[in-house]
Every structure is written in C-alpha cells, then in structure tokens.
Amino acid sequence: MKVSVIGMGAVGTEIVGFLVNMSEVAQIVAVDRLKSKAEAEIWDFSHTTPFTHTKNPSLVAGEYPDTANSDIVVITAGAQLQQGQSRDDLVRVNSAILRAIIADVERYSPGAIVINVTNPVDVMTQVMLRASSYPSSRLISAGTLIDTARFLRILSDHVGIDPKNIYGYMLGDHGATGFIPWSLCKVCGLDVDSYCRLNGLPPVDREAIRRQVLEAGFRIFERKGNTNHGIAASVFRVIRAITANEQSILPLGVLLDGQFGIHDLVMSVPCVVGRPGVERVLNYDFTPEEQAALRASETHLRELLALV
Numbered sequence: 001m002k003v004s005v006i007g008m009g010a011v012g013t014e015i016v017g018f019l020v021n022m023s024e025v026a027q028i029v030a031v032d033r034l035k036s037k038a039e040a041e042i043w044d045f046s047h048t049t050p051f052t053h054t055k056n057p058s059l060v061a062g063e064y065p066d067t068a069n070s071d072i073v074v075i076t077a078g079a080q081l082q083q084g085q086s087r088d089d090l091v092r093v094n095s096a097i098l099r100a101i102i103a104d105v106e107r108y109s110p111g112a113i114v115i116n117v118t119n120p121v122d123v124m125t126q127v128m129l130r131a132s133s134y135p136s137s138r139l140i141s142a143g144t145l146i147d148t149a150r151f152l153r154i155l156s157d158h159v160g161i162d163p164k165n166i167y168g169y170m171l172g173d174h175g176a177t178g179f180i181p182w183s184l185c186k187v188c189g190l191d192v193d194s195y196c197r198l199n200g201l202p203p204v205d206r207e208a209i210r211r212q213v214l215e216a217g218f219r220i221f222e223r224k225g226n227t228n229h230g231i232a233a234s235v236f237r238v239i240r241a242i243t244a245n246e247q248s249i250l251p252l253g254v255l256l257d258g259q260f261g262i263h264d265l266v267m268s269v270p271c272v273v274g275r276p277g278v279e280r281v282l283n284y285d286f287t288p289e290e291q292a293a294l295r296a297s298e299t300h301l302r303e304l305l306a307l308v
Helices: 010-020 035-046 087-108 121-131 145-159 192-198 206-224 229-243 288-305
Strands: 002-006 027-031 058-062 072-075 113-116 139-141 248-257 263-274 277-281
Touching: 002 010, 002 087, 010 027, 010 035, 010 229, 027 035, 035 058, 072 087, 072 229, 087 113, 087 121, 113 121, 113 229, 121 139, 121 248, 121 263, 121 288, 139 263, 145 192, 145 206, 145 229, 145 248, 229 248, 229 263, 248 277, 263 288
Parallel strands: 002 027, 002 072, 027 058, 072 113, 113 139
Antiparallel strands: 139 248, 248 263, 263 277
C-alpha cells in the first residue's frame, strides 16, 4: 500500500504520523510546495521507526513524480483559514490551487483513491471531479466525518457513555448548514430522548448541541491557530476502512446522482466505504425537518459552487 500526502501543514503532517504506525502502508510520500518542510518532517518521522512495532515503511519527501502509482492520495494543500474568515471564504483561491494539484495527481496516479481535506471540502471535491476523469467513487471528501466525531464526543459527555457506543451523524455540509438527523441517532440502541428519560438524565438540547458542534473547530482555531488532531484522525479512519475493505458507514462527501432527490452535487451523506472507495450511498427516510435541513445544505453548496 502506497499513500501520498499532498500538503505538509499541521493536518498533513499528523496524517503521516498516523500512517507511520499503520502496518498495511509500505510507502509514504510527502509533497509540499516547500520541499524543505516535507524533507524535515520525513527525517523527523524516520527517527520514530526504531520505536514502532509495525512494518518499517519507506518514507519519501518528494515531488509529484514520486507519488506515481499511489493507492491513496490525501490532499490537504491550499490556503488556510485566517482569523475572521469562514471556510467558505476560501472557495475561489482554493479552487485554482486544487485544479492544478488534481492534474498532477491524476497524471501519476490515475488509479488512486483521492481523499480531499481542503476547504470548503465538498465544493473543492466537486471542482476536482470536474477538472479530472476520476470517478466519484474514488475522489471523495472527508466531508462531515470530523463534525460527526465532535457530535459524538459532545453527546457522550451529556449521557456519560463512551462515544463509540453512540450512533449518529452530522450530515449535509462541513459548515454552517450541517445538520444532525436525530431520527438516526441511537445511544446504546435507544433513541436519545428515551435513553435520557429511562436513565434519569435531563433531555438533550438538540439545537445547543448542533451549535457546539459547528463552533467546535472555530473555538480550537481561535486558541491555537489550526485544527489538526481530529481531522487527521478522521482521514486515517477513512484510510483504514479502505485498506481493510471494511464496508464501514462513514459520512463523507460524495457526488450524488439522484440519492435523496439531489443530482450533480457533492454532499456529505452516509457512505459504504471499502477497498474500491465509496461503494454506495445509504438511503434513509429523513423526517420532514431533516429533509428541509438537507435542502438548506444543498442550496448553500450550490451557491458556493456557482462562485467557481
């Protein structure tokens, strides 16, 4: 398994850190517009290998030709969020950057699965789909997986249960119109209201939790200038699902072709993920309120897409 990471900022670097400890990865290639940065990170990671008890992967700080025949390519490069900006403010500048990147990625690894992390993540993924010949099953975005992780953590704090025993998603858009389909959320097999009622807990303030999820990244950004641990773990989760052919259900950004009545738009929805990439999108009967929230995300994403 060969994995290339394009962009060695805080997120790309941490993704490499996860990959170094993954047995299935034989080669990791790091590419950055500042090659000295990629070289320094790879040298630093090479000094961890005497202490890791997995395969000793080949570590390369290179350029696009070095990524040739990658199985997976992760794109984190692009303009980064600045104080006072929203993820959507990055749409024009990053669309130009990613069109150039995807051309080089496809030139050397046309058979790869490409995972996009650059914001606004779903819109940028659609920009790259239009600029390349990758199928939608193999050019996907990290979507709302990080938002889902934040949601599960926040809800777990309320109910006092390990987040791995909570089932639920944030869907739609990795941004202000992301929504929680509470009809799909289960705590130890119970709907959230029933769990709280039967176990002596106050009911969940659903809108307050949604706000906390949407604000979580900005609270982190305000204090340390980036968010990297959660998103890197999210991308690594996708890579694990691919390499192990798990058929896991993950909320990722994928081009919709009629699912939920939406056509020709990348949105974050529950996907079955395995070795081929996104194998299919799951169908759900959303409540009328959830369907309206999905449509609000659709409208917002189409407005952003019109800018590029």
